Structures are given as C-alpha cells and as structure tokens.
Amino acid sequence: MNGEINPGNEIKIEMPPVSVFDVKPKQKKFPFDTIFTFVVRSSGLIIFLLTALVFVFIAVESFKVFGYLSPLDLIYSDRNGENIFEWYPTSNDPRFSLIPLLLGTFLTAIPATIISSFFGIGIGIFISEFAPRRIRNYLKQLIDLFASLPTVAVGFILLTVGVTFFDSVFDADNRLNAVLAAFGLSLIIIPQIASLTEEALRGIPDDIRMAAFSLGAGRWRTVKDIVFPAAISGISASVVLGFGRAVGDTMIVLMISGNAANLTLNPFSSVRTMTATIAAELGEVSTQTAHYHALFFIGLVLFILSILVNLIVKFLVQRIGFRNNGAGL
Amino acid sequence: MFNRFRTGAGRFLLAAVFFSMLLTSGCDKSASKVTIYLKGSDTMVNLCQRWAEAYMKVNPNVRVVVTGGGSGNGITALLNGSADFACMSRELLPAEIKRAETRGIKLTSVKTAFDGITIAVNSSNIIEELSLNDLKGLFTGKIKNFRAVGGDDLPVNLYGRDNNSGTYTIFKEMILKGEDFASATQVLQGTAALAEAVAGDKRGIAYGGIGYFIKKSGIKIVKIKGDADDKSKSPVEEDHPNYEEIRSGQYLISRPLLLISRSQKKAGMEEFINFILSGEGQKIVAGMNYIPLN
Numbered sequence: 001m002n003g004e005i006n007p008g009n010e011i012k013i014e015m016p017p018v019s020v021f022d023v024k025p026k027q028k029k030f031p032f033d034t035i036f037t038f039v040v041r042s043s044g045l046i047i048f049l050l051t052a053l054v055f056v057f058i059a060v061e062s063f064k065v066f067g068y069l070s071p072l073d074l075i076y077s078d079r080n081g082e083n084i085f086e087w088y089p090t091s092n093d094p095r096f097s098l099i100p101l102l103l104g105t106f107l108t109a110i111p112a113t114i115i116s117s118f119f120g121i122g123i124g125i126f127i128s129e130f131a132p133r134r135i136r137n138y139l140k141q142l143i144d145l146f147a148s149l150p151t152v153a154v155g156f157i158l159l160t161v162g163v164t165f166f167d168s169v170f171d172a173d174n175r176l177n178a179v180l181a182a183f184g185l186s187l188i189i190i191p192q193i194a195s196l197t198e199e200a201l202r203g204i205p206d207d208i209r210m211a212a213f214s215l216g217a218g219r220w221r222t223v224k225d226i227v228f229p230a231a232i233s234g235i236s237a238s239v240v241l242g243f244g245r246a247v248g249d250t251m252i253v254l255m256i257s258g259n260a261a262n263l264t265l266n267p268f269s270s271v272r273t274m275t276a277t278i279a280a281e282l283g284e285v286s287t288q289t290a291h292y293h294a295l296f297f298i299g300l301v302l303f304i305l306s307i308l309v310n311l312i313v314k315f316l317v318q319r320i321g322f323r324n325n326g327a328g329l
Numbered sequence: 330m331f332n333r334f335r336t337g338a339g340r341f342l343l344a345a346v347f348f349s350m351l352l353t354s355g356c357d358k359s360a361s362k363v364t365i366y367l368k369g370s371d372t373m374v375n376l377c378q379r380w381a382e383a384y385m386k387v388n389p390n391v392r393v394v395v396t397g398g399g400s401g402n403g404i405t406a407l408l409n410g411s412a413d414f415a416c417m418s419r420e421l422l423p424a425e426i427k428r429a430e431t432r433g434i435k436l437t438s439v440k441t442a443f444d445g446i447t448i449a450v451n452s453s454n455i456i457e458e459l460s461l462n463d464l465k466g467l468f469t470g471k472i473k474n475f476r477a478v479g480g481d482d483l484p485v486n487l488y489g490r491d492n493n494s495g496t497y498t499i500f501k502e503m504i505l506k507g508e509d510f511a512s513a514t515q516v517l518q519g520t521a522a523l524a525e526a527v528a529g530d531k532r533g534i535a536y537g538g539i540g541y542f543i544k545k546s547g548i549k550i551v552k553i554k555g556d557a558d559d560k561s562k563s564p565v566e567e568d569h570p571n572y573e574e575i576r577s578g579q580y581l582i583s584r585p586l587l588l589i590s591r592s593q594k595k596a597g598m599e600e601f602i603n604f605i606l607s608g609e610g611q612k613i614v615a616g617m618n619y620i621p622l623n
Contacts, residue, residue, distance in 0.1 A: 087512075088512060090492045091509045164529055167529065167530075173484065173486070173532075174486060255522075259491070259516035259517070260512065260513050260515045260516065261512050263512075270513070270515045280493070280518075281491065283398055
C-alpha cells in the first residue's frame with residue numbers, strides 16, 4: 001500500500017485495480033454435482049431393487065400354484081393310473097405338465113445355439129483375423145445392426161417367405177417346426193455370438209500374433225493354435241449368452257414354431273416353448289386360478305434359467321479367463 | 330445473450346421453462362374430444378377398425394380406438410373399465426356373466442353382423458364336404474388321416490387359434506362339444522396366418538372367420554353337413570358369403586358378432602352403435618365379407 005497519512009485529515013488509500021482472479025465464485029450455486037451424484041446412485045439402487053422385487057413377485061405368485069396343484073402335477077397328470085405328459089390348462093380336465101414346454105424350449109434353443117455357434121464364431125474369427133482392415137469396421141457395424149433386428153420382423157419374414165422355402169427343402173411333417181424356429185433364432189443369435197467372439201479375439205494383444213508369425217506360423221495356424229485358445233473363455237461365454245437369448249426369445253418362436261404342445265424329441269415337429277406359452281395365454285387367463293399361477297411358475301423357471309446362464313458366463317469369463325491369461329495375456 | 334444462462338438462476342429458469350413446456354405439451358386442443366375404446370375379437374378387429382374410420386370421418390370430435398387380442402380379452406377389459414365396448418365373436422360365458430354380476434356391472438349386447446365359421450383345406454385336397462362328426466374327429470385328433478373322411482391317404486395337419494380367440498371358444502363349443510382340441514394342433518396368431526398356413530400345406534385344415542378365407546388363393550372352403558346323409562351347405566356362393574344360409578342357421582356353424590357395453594353408456598357410444606346398425610355401417614360389413622343383419 002502506498003497510501004499517505006495526513007494527520008488531521010482523512011486517510012487516503014490507493015487500491016490497485018481489481019483483478020478478475022480476486023473475485024470469488026458465487027457461493028449460491030445450483031447444486032448440480034450433488035443432484036447428479038444422487039441420481040446416479042439411486043438409479044443403481046433402483047436396478048438392484050427392481051430385479052430383487054421382480055424375483056420376489058414371480059416367486060410368490062408362482063408358489064401359490066401349490067395351493068391348487070401338487071408339484072407332481074406340474075410334471076405329469078395321473079389319469080386312471082396312466083401318466084399323461086400334456087399341457088392343456090383350459091380343458092375341462094386341466095393338465096399342467098411342463099415337460100412338453102421344457103422339451104419345446106430346448107428343441108428350439110439347442111439347435112439354434114449349435115447353428116449360431118458354428119456360423120457366429122466363424123464370422124467373428126473372419127472379422128477379427130482375416131478381414132482386410134478397411135472393411136473390418138463396416139462389417140462390425142453391419143453385424144451389430146443385424147443383432148438388433150426386431151425379432152417380430154424376423155418372425156414375419158420367415159412366416160411369409162421362409163416357411164415355403166424350408167418346406168421345399170426338408171418336407172417335414174409340420175411346416176412350422178422347431179428346426180425352422182431354430183433357424184429364425186439363429187438369425188439374431190449369430191450376429192450376437194459373432195460380435196462377442198470378435199471382441200474376445202481383439203482382446204488378445206498383437207504381440208502374441210507377431211511372436212507366432214516370427215516363429216514361422218502362418219495366419220491360420222496362429223489363429224487355430226494361439227489366438228483362439230487364448231480367447232476361449234470369452235468365446236464360450238458368447239455361446240452361453242447366445243443360448244440364454246434363444247431360451248428367452250418369445251416372438252420368433254411364437255410365430256413360427258407351430259405352438260403345438262407336442263411331447264416329442266423330433267425337431268421337425270411343431271413345439272411350444274415356455275415363453276410362447278406365457279405370451280399366448282396370459283392375456284386370457286383369469287387371475288387367482290391354477291392356470292394363472294402355473295404361468296407364473298413357468299416364468300420362475302425361465303428366470304432361474306437366465307440366472308444360471310449368467311452365472312455360467314461369469315464363471316467362464318473369470319475362472320477360465322484367469323487360468324488362460326495367467327501369463328499376462 | 331446465452332451467457333445469461335450460465336448463472337445458477339439463469340439455468341434454473343431455463344430448466345423451469347423446459348419442464349413447463351414438457352408438462353403442457355400433453356394437453357392440446359383435442360382435450361375436449363370424446364374417446365371410445367373398443368377391444369376384443371380378432372375376428373372383428375378389422376371390421377371395427379373400418380367402422381371407426383368411417384365414423385370418425387363424419388364425427389370429427391369423436392375418437393374411436395380399436396384393439397384386438399381376442400374376445401376373452403375384450404370382456405375382461407370391459408369389466409376392468411379399460412374398454413367401452415367389448416367386441417365379441419361369441420356369446421358371453423356363464424363365468425363372465427357371473428364376473429360382471431359380482432362387480433355389480435350390467436351389460437348390454439347388440440348384434441352387429443353375422444359370421445360363418447369356415448373350414449378350409451389346401452386347394453389340392455380332394456375333400457369337398459365334411460359332417461359335423463368328421464370335424465369333431467379331425468380336430469380332437471381321433472381322425473389322423475384324410476382317408477377316413479373320404480379324402481386321399483394323407484396325414485392331417487391341424488391349425489387353430491390360441492385360447493384368446495372367440496373362434497377357438499365357439500368352435501370348441503359347437504363342434505367339439507366341449508372336448509379338447511388335439512394337442513398336436515398348431516396354434517397360430519390370427520386367422521390370416523391360418524389361411525396362409527393352409528394355402529402352403531397340402532395336409533393342412535383350419536377354421537376361422539369367413540372373411541379371411543374367401544379371397545385367399547390356394548385354399549378350398551369345405552361344405553358342411555349335419556349328418557352323413559344330409560345335404561351339405563357351403564358358406565360361400567361363388568365369391569361372396571351365402572347370406573341366407575348363414576343368417577338362417579342352415580349353414581350349421583354360424584354366429585352373431587356382438588358389441589357388448591355397460592348398460593350405462595357414456596356420451597357418444599349410443600350414436601356409434603346407431604351408425605353401425607345404419608345402412609352405411611352395414612355396407613361396411615358386407616364389404617369385409619361378413620354378413621349384414623338384413
């Protein structure tokens with residue numbers, strides 16, 4: 001301060017010009033940060049709560065079925081000493097065996113997973129390892145686009161065009177059958193497996209490939225013996241996820257599997273899956289009946305199946321991943 | 330000028346304006362419109378849609394919303410209050426009447442048209458006529474080969490609807506006499522899908538509303554008779570439905586198409602019914618290959 005003091009007169013202080021840095025930020029600020037943190041945290045909590053609540057709700061509603069039926073009734077119906085495996089809840093003599101529906105689900109989901117793994121892994125390997133760099137990104141985007149096709153559109157195309165074609169190729173007893181549904185499911189699962197396989201393979205560092213090349217291995221050999229085994233945990237996880245999607249899909253199987261609750265192991269006959277049963281029957285069923293709660297029980301079975309699938313995926317990615325990638329891959 | 334919004338108060342103002350726009354965007358001029366909700370039979374959904382469109386053209390301040398889902402869904406929605414009219418391709422079941430009574434709801438039913446349930450096979454099938462007993466045997470799965478009903482040696486592929494369908498219920502009642510459909514019946518979503526399936530399957534046989542089969546190529550509409558010795562009747566005459574036989578019940582599997590509502594109607598519903606029963610409404614019925622009242 002270079003003020004001068006004149007005794008008896010006023011005190012005169014010369015202030016330096018105000019700098020922008022001296023202005024303190026306003027204290028009363030709208031608390032965006034606090035609100036944002038709160039929103040994000042509560043969203044996380046809501047997801048957890050919702051999942052738990054859905055599970056509890058389905059479990060409670062489905063266990064009420066045992067107020068009407070014995071657990072054995074959900075496996076077979078005993079009619080005059082004969083064990084009948086039929087799902088026919090709207091009959092005057094209702095039968096509630098889940099066996100034909102379980103068979104139906106597996107008869108569509110397992111062939112779909114086999115077909116999709118074969119093509120999906122192949123496409124994934126091609127995009128990751130063999131496709132020219134320039135078209136790789138386009139291919140990847142195309143695959144992702146395919147994976148997000150609306151299932152009702154896939155079902156519609158197969159119902160109008162695909163059926164006739166498949167009929168002329170296979171000449172099966174039922175035009176609408178499990179294999180056709182499996183092909184339909186594959187259309188959406190192949191891209192999913194391909195995309196995840198590609199990501200698993202991309203996760204293997206280029207050093208490994210270079211090392212293999214420098215040891216004289218060709219491209220194919222490198223993929224077959226080095227890269228593919230290293231990525232096997234991610235790839236098998238993608239297959240299991242594909243199976244989960246095949247079990248959970250509703251629209252495609254509802255439209256083209258024929259929906260006849262046959263007790264059969266023949267993939268060329270019409271089948272009815274668990275998902276299609278819920279979709280087709282829940283609209284009409286009266287609440288608080290054995291049928292209503294049996295449909296919830298099917299929902300519980302599906303829920304548990306999807307939890308199992310997720311646990312298997314977690315196991316594959318963590319355990320097998322650690323074992324293989326222990327060397328720092 | 331946008332610097333103004335950098336300050337806390339400015340941002341708050343901006344957010345307030347934005348949200349008030351969001352809130353008010355829902356209420357436009359149409360708030361004063363009357364909306365009538367129809368829900369029910371998939372057999373009637375296209376017919377109801379046509380009525381709705383034609384009615385809205387002459388009455389722009391009424392909105393008519395039509396959804397399908399099956400007769401059973403329709404009556405459930407009516408009782409829950411989410412629909413004003415239930416479109417029913419069958420009469421009410423005793424259980425449904427009871428449900429309405431326990432809730433203290435009085436129902437009114439109006440006949441709007443007739444429909445003949447049509448039996449269709451692939452056009453390559455040599456079968457021309459079936460008795461009611463043949464139909465029962467076929468659809469319960471007791472007859473597994475067309476040879477048993479006078480056709481070629483050809484295994485039978487049954488096509489049907491899910492239990493939401495009024496046609497399913499009425500067929501079960503009229504033909505199967507309450508017995509179960511064969512578990513090998515392939516269940517499709519909608520009668521159009523059934524027609525498509527039978528057109529492509531030389532072993533196929535299906536049932537459904539007449540409108541979906543009459544102009545479809547690749548299928549043949551089967552004549553129906555009561556007993557093996559009776560004279561068979563066809564629901565079609567050349568390329569249009571056989572009005573007289575269906576209305577009079579001479580064609581054995583015919584049914585009325587109903588609109589069911591609460592007895593206490595809300596504004597606009599009575600006029601809509603009158604429109605349907607008027608000459609113009611009934612002309613739409615004929616145009617959709619259903620059977621007008623007279």
